[in-house]
Amino acid sequence: MRLTLAEPSYLKESISIISELVSEAKFTITKDAIELIAMDPANVAMVVFKLFSSCFTEYDIKEDTSIAINLGNLKQVLRRVTANDMLTLELEKNKLKLEFTGSTKRTFHLPILEIEEKEQKVPELTFPVTITCSPSVFTSAIEDADIVAESVTFVVEKGKFMINASGDLSDAAIEIPASDSVKIETGEEVIKSKYSIEYLKKMVAGSKISNEVSIQFNKDYPLKLSFKEVDKVLLSFILAPRVEND
Amino acid sequence: MRLTLAEPSYLKESISIISELVSEAKFTITKDAIELIAMDPANVAMVVFKLFSSCFTEYDIKEDTSIAINLGNLKQVLRRVTANDMLTLELEKNKLKLEFTGSTKRTFHLPILEIEEKEQKVPELTFPVTITCSPSVFTSAIEDADIVAESVTFVVEKGKFMINASGDLSDAAIEIPASDSVKIETGEEVIKSKYSIEYLKKMVAGSKISNEVSIQFNKDYPLKLSFKEVDKVLLSFILAPRVEND
Amino acid sequence: MRLTLAEPSYLKESISIISELVSEAKFTITKDAIELIAMDPANVAMVVFKLFSSCFTEYDIKEDTSIAINLGNLKQVLRRVTANDMLTLELEKNKLKLEFTGSTKRTFHLPILEIEEKEQKVPELTFPVTITCSPSVFTSAIEDADIVAESVTFVVEKGKFMINASGDLSDAAIEIPASDSVKIETGEEVIKSKYSIEYLKKMVAGSKISNEVSIQFNKDYPLKLSFKEVDKVLLSFILAPRVEND
Numbered sequence: 001m002r003l004t005l006a007e008p009s010y011l012k013e014s015i016s017i018i019s020e021l022v023s024e025a026k027f028t029i030t031k032d033a034i035e036l037i038a039m040d041p042a043n044v045a046m047v048v049f050k051l052f053s054s055c056f057t058e059y060d061i062k063e064d065t066s067i068a069i070n071l072g073n074l075k076q077v078l079r080r081v082t083a084n085d086m087l088t089l090e091l092e093k094n095k096l097k098l099e100f101t102g103s104t105k106r107t108f109h110l111p112i113l114e115i116e117e118k119e120q121k122v123p124e125l126t127f128p129v130t131i132t133c134s135p136s137v138f139t140s141a142i143e144d145a146d147i148v149a150e151s152v153t154f155v156v157e158k159g160k161f162m163i164n165a166s167g168d169l170s171d172a173a174i175e176i177p178a179s180d181s182v183k184i185e186t187g188e189e190v191i192k193s194k195y196s197i198e199y200l201k202k203m204v205a206g207s208k209i210s211n212e213v214s215i216q217f218n219k220d221y222p223l224k225l226s227f228k229e230v231d232k233v234l235l236s237f238i239l240a241p242r243v244e245n246d
Numbered sequence: 247m248r249l250t251l252a253e254p255s256y257l258k259e260s261i262s263i264i265s266e267l268v269s270e271a272k273f274t275i276t277k278d279a280i281e282l283i284a285m286d287p288a289n290v291a292m293v294v295f296k297l298f299s300s301c302f303t304e305y306d307i308k309e310d311t312s313i314a315i316n317l318g319n320l321k322q323v324l325r326r327v328t329a330n331d332m333l334t335l336e337l338e339k340n341k342l343k344l345e346f347t348g349s350t351k352r353t354f355h356l357p358i359l360e361i362e363e364k365e366q367k368v369p370e371l372t373f374p375v376t377i378t379c380s381p382s383v384f385t386s387a388i389e390d391a392d393i394v395a396e397s398v399t400f401v402v403e404k405g406k407f408m409i410n411a412s413g414d415l416s417d418a419a420i421e422i423p424a425s426d427s428v429k430i431e432t433g434e435e436v437i438k439s440k441y442s443i444e445y446l447k448k449m450v451a452g453s454k455i456s457n458e459v460s461i462q463f464n465k466d467y468p469l470k471l472s473f474k475e476v477d478k479v480l481l482s483f484i485l486a487p488r489v490e491n492d
Numbered sequence: 493m494r495l496t497l498a499e500p501s502y503l504k505e506s507i508s509i510i511s512e513l514v515s516e517a518k519f520t521i522t523k524d525a526i527e528l529i530a531m532d533p534a535n536v537a538m539v540v541f542k543l544f545s546s547c548f549t550e551y552d553i554k555e556d557t558s559i560a561i562n563l564g565n566l567k568q569v570l571r572r573v574t575a576n577d578m579l580t581l582e583l584e585k586n587k588l589k590l591e592f593t594g595s596t597k598r599t600f601h602l603p604i605l606e607i608e609e610k611e612q613k614v615p616e617l618t619f620p621v622t623i624t625c626s627p628s629v630f631t632s633a634i635e636d637a638d639i640v641a642e643s644v645t646f647v648v649e650k651g652k653f654m655i656n657a658s659g660d661l662s663d664a665a666i667e668i669p670a671s672d673s674v675k676i677e678t679g680e681e682v683i684k685s686k687y688s689i690e691y692l693k694k695m696v697a698g699s700k701i702s703n704e705v706s707i708q709f710n711k712d713y714p715l716k717l718s719f720k721e722v723d724k725v726l727l728s729f730i731l732a733p734r735v736e737n738d
Contacts, residue, residue: 137349137350140350141350143326144326144352144354147322147326147354148354169357170355170356170357171355172353172354172355173353173354174351174352174353175350176350177350
């Protein structure tokens, strides 16, 4: 296996974000993409990451490969990559070899872990609501809510997306109307669901890799946040709802 | 009551500064201004804040109103306001409602506190010394003094303002002569007084709202620091002196 | 003694770097230079600092003088100097007087310490290897190595400088080939030696005073790092090797 990225930033940013939720994970490398599907340790959130082969200047694999890596370590190494470096990934001596080629050549080896875990599968979910907007609008709303509470209620109603949070004494409400830059697809019904702000704050960091986020949810049902660049990268998160007697 | 600010930064910056000295305080809203007069918990410093009605694009009050608020909470909410937001203050359901109107509409409610405290009054003080200068010159002198000691002696003598600090082993002396940008109004006498650096460091943050500070004091007598923009905002601090046997 | 610097930044930056390794030290002031030679408390590293008299706009000493100072205190005072200040050093009342002259005049006095310590001497060392390069290339390599290990092995071989680090499970290798901007002077033999990354990280901060670093070492022998500006300043570090059974 030998994979070369001329622009390593999608990988760098994505791993940095994912490592806040998951500490060890298995990457599957097929002829189409490098893919990671992982649950956070509390089983509340799932991460799905795909870096497509079309991102790579060299993408040479003999067979599908699966390697488990400590994401904290991988993040630390990827932090050292600069915009001028080419990054090559290889397997060598049962380790993952990362080679940075710029004005100097720098090589890192990271141990491959043995993870005895059942294959994660992305659940099939159907969503009556899809909101597409600039990540900054959504991130700002989550940060607003974070001031007053630990969970947030998403409500969609008649072309408006509302984000409400109530603390012991204070509350916050953010109203995002449909507009040229905010698309809200939904039916007639008012749909409402509650999610953890702590998780959402980690997930909105996905805005580093895309200038659009898609937000999908249903009543007391998981939320799906997706950040993507077509043919390049996909980073999505599925977050369990908090039900009222939480 | 309905008050709207097109430029919320005076309120935002002032509350951020005041909250370092006072955690809860009562605002009095009259037809002229929003006003706050409060002592710090150690009874060493008083804050006087006025945001004049001429700052507001909408200033609608039926009668004088007084509301007590936790300044830490208020600061956190005001931090979320951006330069593009209009800020409207209202009373609703016995709470203070803050509405930010920009590309989205964001609404916060903060609880109104019951403070059983006697009305604070600004003491009548007369000062033989008034120094007016750029806040950066004064702030820098306080930071210099902070390296060597916990208190600082202000001295005015023949057109010179001196700031002296002596620690156990080290000392610092800053000399600010009268100049085009530093006005020193005083009599013949040498006047000297000592103040806490810890408090002064919090007070000089007032430089965020004005590009001039006025410094007034007397021998072993309170200090008054004032930051203002005419017809807009006034933030002043009164600080008790430290007497020699402190 | 009266010494005036129109550009105090060499002194400011150097003391800031040295104070990370040594907390108290003796300066020797001769007609040529201010000089400091000191060992770190663990006796692993030596610092040699020289600020030449040609750096000064006024350099008036009657006789060679030696003064011991707490470098942490000196660093704090020098942090307060700005690019527009002239800095004058004098002895006054058995203290070191530092006077900053800019738009205001600021004076600090620092106590002179009594250090009962034998005179430090720079050991005579001979090096078969000298590498000269941009400090950023070298600093970046040390930071790379820091991710995986606590010590680093320097290897010079046939026109290549290699920096290798091995942790329990991960490793890093940086290859710096000779080039227009990297000069490698050495003989035929492969030369290899191991040093502490913790110390190296403090020493590479010397890059603030020079845009070139010289790296000299030998097999299981001390390392010498030198940062200099001709006729102005010299900051060099000697670091004991870590031998294999460390």
